[in-house]
Amino acid sequence: MTKTPLKASSGPGKTAAPPGSGKSVRVVAVSSGKGGVGKSNLTLGLAYALTSLKRRVLIWDADLGLANTDVLLGIRAERTIHDWLKGERSLKEIVIKAPGGISILPAASGILELSDITGDDKSRLLADFEEWKEELDFMLVDTAAGIGPNVVFFNQVAPERLVVVTGEPTSITDAYALIKALSARHGLKNFYVLPNMVKDLRDAKNVFKLLSDVAGNYLPDVSLDYLGFVPRDDCVPESVRRQTPFFTARPDSEASRRLLDCARTLAAKEPPPSSGGGLSLFLNRLGESSLTVN
Ligand SMILES: Nc1ncnc2c1ncn2[C@@H]1O[C@H](COP(=O)(O)OP(=O)(O)O)[C@@H](O)[C@H]1O
């Protein structure tokens, strides 16, 4: 699939907020301590689940090493954010309009350049996103695993943050290490937590409790907010093989139904007060030179 310009009203049954209505676009960075825990699949699934709730969603595929949202969808990104950085394309020309109405901004190396942008580039980015503001409700940023500069950067600029964790002890300790680094070194205190590939609700609550107990003991300022869970379900790897998102291919699966619950919970959340401006805050922070990227 090639890029298609966004239409004024992209979500089914949802009309864009009137221009100047001051609606804020919520920006959520999706991260994990360990790789392979399901970030990309859940980000994509969450995007479809939110779309089914009449929210308009853009995924920023920001995993520079393993960018694969387009692969999960069986489509090919012809241009990336790098083309924007080179000044050759507008953001809308880069965005892929995926089946079902979600939009995807493909990754590229060069995020350090993005964190460095100043002056004209910042104005260009702000102007490009400004056009979009009325057409979006959520931007989900699918980041890399671990605590690399790209992950820190997107967690700093996103007003809301989601950590995906599985029941494996290594996933829990790595999720804790990520939260600890983001809070201790970068002052980020609020995280949604989504246990994935767990057996059932009890298992999910147990994973959340393990993480929140250790955080409660050692990181008293940190607030972890349970968002719901997604069970281990064969429909997910099956859909990966078929390059069709499980949420649309198998809407009746346990994984899809639980993910829809997570989307409902997320949609109903009041973003924390510090998140204020959503996309505007994200954009302002993108251009702030004080961000620590190292
Ligand atoms: N709920 C689930 N049930 C079963 N398999 C899952 C589930 N979530 C993810 N997976 C599998 O885990 C693997 C890693 O998922 P992916 O979304 O690429 O992880 P990440 O982006 O965190 O590296 C994929 O092969 C996917 O099929």
Ligand SMILES: [Mg+2]
């Ligand atoms: Mg991934």
